[in-house]
Amino acid sequence: MRRLRAVTLIESVLFVSVALGLIVGGLAVYQQSSLSERSSSQMRMLGSIVAETRSLYEQKLNLPSLASTADPMFLSAVVDDVLISADAVAATYLDASAPPNRLGWASPIRHGWKGAMNILAVRRDGSVPHMLVYIEDIPSEVCVRLSSMTATGKTGFVEQMTEIVFQVPDGGGGFNIAKLPSVTYPLPITPDDLALPAHCGPAGGRVNVIYWVPLD
Secondary structure, three states: OOOOOOOOHHHHHHHHHHHHHHHHHHHHHHHHHHHHHHHHHHHHHHHHHHHHHHHHHHHOOOOOOOEEEOOHHHOOOEOHHHHHHOOOOOHHHEOOOOOOOOOOOOOOEEOOOOOEEEEEEEEEOOOEEEEEEEEEEEEHHHHHHHHOEOOOOOOOOOOOOOEEEEEEEOOOOOEEEEEEOOOOOOOOEOHHHHOOOOOOOOOOOEEEEEEEEEOO
16 A cells, blocks of 8 residues: 655745745736836826927917026926816826925826826026926836936937936935936936936935926
8 A cells, every 4th residue: 555645844845935936026026017017107197298288388378478497496387287277187197185295386286106296387597498397206216217318318208308306305304406417427317327326216215306398
């Protein structure tokens, strides 16, 4: 009569270890693909808003007189309500009950990670028409995907970018500010450049990003 061999403790541990490895690996692949899809969706949403803002500017419709400044963050130049009225923002990115952003502006437009997002229209440095896309509290990994720039200033969602400003938490309630491109990091801006703590922050962190987009 043949004897049945019992599973040993070592075999059980190996089986459990392999199973856990497969589960963890599967979760990592799922999370990465989910991040990629959400980032792509965010790029499409940003591209749509940029195109609509340019269209409104070219038609000279609805946009207020562009204020002249080197620092629009102190101006009431937000045009979110204009874009919402023009149906330029998908309903999935709107939340009328959302709290104001850190600057105190109303922020019914919310990006894919539920943080505040605002669009401003100004004359940068007193002359060149620009729109400014202000995005609060996005994951560092998403910042890297959204902020890579080619030698001509092209990103994943717009043909031309003048500058990107990063606000990285300093650990004391404030922010350290960095701008790209710079003398140290000229175009093109690579993922390796963006992975620095001064730009998109440490992995797993969250940052504010400001995109300067020419309207002309």
